[in-house]
Amino acid sequence: MDFRYLGNSGLKISEITYGNWLTHGSQVENDVATQCVRAALDAGVSTFDTADVYANTAAETVLGEALKGERRESLEIFTKVYFPTGPGGKNDTGLSRKHILESIDGSLSRLQTDHVDLYQAHRYDTETPLEETMQAFADVVRQGKALYIGVSEWTADQLRAGHALSKELGFQLISSQPQYSMLWRVIEDEVVPTSRELGVSQIVWSPIAQGVLTGKYKPGEQPPAGSRATDEKGGADMVKRFMNDDVLTRVQKLAPVAEEAGLTMAQLAIAWVLQNDNVAAALIGASRPEQVGENVKAAGVVLEPEVMTAIDDALGDVVEREPGLTAQTAPRTRVA
Template sequence: MEYRYLGNSGLKISEITYGNWLTHGSQVENDVATQCVHAALDAGISTFDTADVYANTVAESVLGEALRGQRRESLEIFTKVYFPTGPGGKNDTGLSRKHIMESVNASLQRLQTDYVDLYQAHRYDTATPLEETMLAFADVVRQGKALYIGVSEWTADQLRAGVEMSRELGFQLVSNQPQYSMLWRVIEDEVVPTAQELGVSQIVWSPMAQGVLSGKYEPGAQPPAGSRAADENGGADMIKRFMNDDVLKRVQKLRPVAEETGLSMAQLAIAWVLQNENVATALVGASRPEQVGENVKAAGVRLDKSTMKAIDKALGKVVERDAALTARTTPRSRLA
């Protein structure tokens, strides 16, 4: 495992972060989830990412229990706030001061820790003044409940405004967590250059494009049983944008590129996002412990220019690059 600084801070995190979205508390049993977390620790992963909304708070509880007994100082624990939790009442969502202060306390209890290393705004809240949100985050930091603040899926303009205000209030906004992969490059033209200027890192989710870049989905074939694309409880909906023959045919052209580098297709996909110098870590989940060990092999891999060009040639025009798509991830209302 190799480690990188998070933004313009002194915090080092592992190049591969273990994330438990769509797995803990929902798709896998708790004992298997614990085995996956322990496999991550054994592989050198020190950074763990979750959110209060995952499995409606259960994912945080599962992660907290799985990490119980570990040396806290050796871990970096990240969580998020924004989406509805609990019964979904009128104040159970968004980035209001009330929701942030109540949510961080609840997250710490579930994670069995006194503080999180990074507390992230899961989306931008258009219904709450940015000043209110940032003042609440400043207090969370001053109270020692979070060491750093991050965001997720913010536009370049939103990042600029957030970083400026955080500096005025005396705390560090150090990261953004966007979707990023060989197939989904919408952050490259606007978000990444702005983040580099501001000293903000990317913590990227879905580096394997919901598993499509693993090569397990073939054009014209039914998704394998038990795969995300076959999951009618949410997984299939998340992956459907990539599940068309044009994309799947192009992805299969990556197979000889991966073989040439001595990597699996999944490892190639993770290694590819880590070539971007603004990326601090790639978020990777697992439903089986052995998956963790395989994914970790992407850490420290350097892809040469010819390999990067071969990847671009293989994927061609199916790559999504529209920078405007970042703004569309901001919910129209907090209850949407």
């Protein structure tokens, strides 16, 4: 496993980070989820990412149990706040001071730790003053409940404003967690350059495009039974933007590129996002322990320029690059 600094900080994280978004507490039985976490630890992964909203807090509980007994100082544990949790009451969502300060305590209890290494704003809250949000994060840091602060799916302008306030308030905003893959490159024109300037790193989610870049979805064919594209709990909705024959036909052209590089298609996809020097880590999930072992083999892989060119040639114009989609895919009003 290779390790990278997170933003302009002294914190090092594993460049393959294990995330339990659409699996733990919902799609995967708890014992299998624990096996996946153990497989990640065995493969050298030290960084684990979750959120209070995943399976309505159950994912945090599963992760806390799976990591019990590990040396806390050897781990980096990340979680997030924004989306509704619990019964979804009027203050059970957003980035208000009330919700942040109550949510961090709930997350720490479920994760069985006295602090998280990174606490992230899961989306931008358009209905709470940014000053209120950042002051609450500053207090969480000063209380020792989080060491660093990050965000997820914020635009370049939002990042710049949040970073400025964090400096004024005396804490570090060091990370951004956007979707990023060979097929979804919307952060490259605005978010990445701004992040480089500010000393912010990307922790990217869905580097294999919800499984599409594994090549398992074939044009003109029904999705395999049990795959994410057939999961009506949330997976199918997330993957549908890629489930058309134009995209799937192009993705199949990556198979010989991966083979020539000595990689699986999933490993190629993960290695590709790690070639971006502003990416500190690629988030991977798993429904089976063996998936973890295969995907972590992308760590440390260097793709030659001709491989990067071959990838671009294979995918052609199905790549999404529109920077405005970062704002469009975030809630316009607070999710209730």
